[in-house]
Amino acid sequence: MIPTIILCLFVIVCGSQMFPYEYQNNIQRVTLITVKGNKTTIYYKYIVSFVVCLLFLLITMCPIIVLFHQSYGFSSLGASIISIEQLSHLPFYLSIGMGCLISLLLKLFAIICMIVVTHAIALKTRNSILTSFIAVLLFLVPILLTYGNYHIFDSISLYPLLMN
Numbered sequence: 001m002i003p004t005i006i007l008c009l010f011v012i013v014c015g016s017q018m019f020p021y022e023y024q025n026n027i028q029r030v031t032l033i034t035v036k037g038n039k040t041t042i043y044y045k046y047i048v049s050f051v052v053c054l055l056f057l058l059i060t061m062c063p064i065i066v067l068f069h070q071s072y073g074f075s076s077l078g079a080s081i082i083s084i085e086q087l088s089h090l091p092f093y094l095s096i097g098m099g100c101l102i103s104l105l106l107k108l109f110a111i112i113c114m115i116v117v118t119h120a121i122a123l124k125t126r127n128s129i130l131t132s133f134i135a136v137l138l139f140l141v142p143i144l145l146t147y148g149n150y151h152i153f154d155s156i157s158l159y160p161l162l163m164n
Helices: 001-024 028-033 038-073 094-127 128-147
Strands: none
Touching: 001 028, 001 094, 001 128, 028 038, 028 128, 038 094, 094 128
């Protein structure tokens, strides 16, 4: 749970600072008159955000990988996923490695959703503090409420994707 909260905080901080910085320092005028234009700059900012958040996702997954290695070992990645008692309801032909890959892809999809929404809020508000506040309300508060057994926002939360 703690790595998920840290990951969400990092994505919010990373995403809320990129676009408002241009408007606070009036740099957007320079990017509008350049040859490449604003679309290329926005494209590169999204790419940088995705790469940085992917690296941080891998960093926050390291304790889970170490715990998996201590419990099962990497040689058992080809074993059936139903050999883990909590996952016995899944199909027998899925391996543990495929389950880990699906889990990683679901977390990556959640991170991409967070980045896109945070950047959209940042472009609309043009203020990094307001963007951070709105993103915390949208992404972090539902996860914290679910952690406290208040399942009010489970239908709109990214909790199922991040904690699959």
